[in-house]
Amino acid sequence: MNLKQLSELLGLSQTTVSRALNGYPEVNQKTRERVMEAARLHNYRPNTRAKGLATGRSMAIGHIIPVSTKHEMVNPVFGDFIAGTGETYSRNGYDMVLSVVADSDEEKAYRDMHRRGTVDGVIVHGPHMDDFRIQLLLELGMPFVVHGRASDISQPYSWVDVNNFSAFRRAANFLMDLGHRRIALINGLETMDFAYRRRRALDAALADRGLALDPSFHFQGEMTEVLGHDAMVAMLASDAPPTAVLVSSMITAIGVRRAVHEAGLKLGKDISLITHDDDLGYLNNGIDEPLFTATRSSVRDAGRRAAEMLLNMIETGATVPRTELLEADLIVGRSTGPVPSGG
Amino acid sequence: MNLKQLSELLGLSQTTVSRALNGYPEVNQKTRERVMEAARLHNYRPNTRAKGLATGRSMAIGHIIPVSTKHEMVNPVFGDFIAGTGETYSRNGYDMVLSVVADSDEEKAYRDMHRRGTVDGVIVHGPHMDDFRIQLLLELGMPFVVHGRASDISQPYSWVDVNNFSAFRRAANFLMDLGHRRIALINGLETMDFAYRRRRALDAALADRGLALDPSFHFQGEMTEVLGHDAMVAMLASDAPPTAVLVSSMITAIGVRRAVHEAGLKLGKDISLITHDDDLGYLNNGIDEPLFTATRSSVRDAGRRAAEMLLNMIETGATVPRTELLEADLIVGRSTGPVPSGG
DNA sequence: AGCGGTATTCAAAGCGCTTTGGAAACTTTG
């Protein structure tokens, strides 16, 4: 059933039917009801492509996911973030189009999306410190919101980010207040902006107390379980291992826990650990009593907010960039305790 | 730059330019080259919506992700599966459109996608035993491939699935060959088809040796870390705990490991564990020496295959359903060993 | 009755592409 058929069936013009359905005022209340009823009855849904062609809008938001051939890992928070954005899109009648491309084709993918008019805007994931995509999208003039920030970019652009700096500074201070001095960091790749900010936060907190990050206590990499395990094993083998460790993801923290257990030590007693917790559905960090002390910020919620911001910008035709900084909670669990005597 | 502008610029009709670009034979080789060159130069990309309107195709595949309000969890394998399908779509010029909907709106979401013509086909995730979506899609006549199967559906339909039955039967036999008799199962929700098959596989393997699954050794639920932990804690508290446990996901297995460690026991010595391993990028089960003995089958690969099957069906207009059954590998890691004496 | 104004409806153009049904130019053939 298309518009034409529906309008013939009603004995009305396509114009009137279209207007009735889209809520334009210049249509008689009676006719509108008649049209609505018929549409419901025949389960009429306007063809997306035709509507898009006519309006110049696509009612879709793009997400481009680069996969590297080297370390072809899909970010584990991706699913939750997408769930957050997706909810918002559905609620507002938008589709979400995902494009999985080799990272070498990423720029082309953005350009294509823009030229082909597949989407009305995009969300940028996991920005690097000097992320080329921001510049590119500004040039293209396509509406976008970045999930995260890019420290090295000076032009204004829209973003939603969690305050990684304050979160990790608080975490570091929390550990130091417990007496810890030898604090390790197992971070994401520090070419990623969030990881860079977390490192700087630790640096700053340590510096405030006249300390510095021991290079042998500093790891970065893809945030896998194995990274956490191997880093911790290496540190525990040293003469003076850290007494506390800051970790960038729950998955990696689980690897650290494994290494600690294997060494016959106990988390929260021999070694303290604070991890960042994205509040993923399947990795619930305990409701009543958290496993890990953590800086927690729901990535799903960030997804919702980023999507809302973008849709709003698109619909109001906003031209000035917006920003939203989310604060993480510091939740205290069983993985932290006072520094052991002799530590 | 659109077709009209490009053709005017070349002094040709839209017809010829369109044909040249789409590889139709009735165009002079010289002209074709000239057109191609101009298109490249001006970075021409045909408008998706216009092309779709004209051809009746959308060059997009849909995935509908229901989120429940109760347990609003995003399946952790989702990201990897999507990565697999997405790769395939990109390589073939298709887009992927994701729709995140409340589970109560799921049927409506499929109907809408179909009527509005947003996609040329869909992939169905995580089928239940009697999944209404299969019937629905057959009625709508929309091409689809199911990732998994639905035991209670008799009509033929297309699917890609891993052989859960043979995988878990092998795993159970492996344990029994090591002398284990008290084997527990921590499964996904058994309304899900894969979980149901895994349970039946364990039942069958036990029955073959005159044994049966102890109801107090049988757990099912959303496959979180906490599920594994709590189930294991409960079993370890009993008079005669299991000596081995079969687990449906790595995440859950990690929870089991935690419980085992907390009890001061050792995996692979006091308790044996076999898990299913979807070979997720961020949860690498060790390259050289696997942490867990596991039935391994890459969900990303399954995604690729499902997508290839669907695209192929769409492009050939195939009407007869296809199926593909993938066998999981049984890889032996450090989490299994002979039954302890006295077990 | 006739007028301006408002409410309601419609025909037709246009969005950017593909594709049908010719037409023109060029070759080959009897």
Place this chain on the structure above:
DNA sequence: CAAAGTTTCCAAAGCGCTTTGAATACCGCT
């Protein structure tokens, strides 16, 4: 050299919708 193919190109219709510009119907007033 005319007839019959072949190549190569084009004008125009159509995909399903929105929207412009115009027509018609109806209203209260003078």
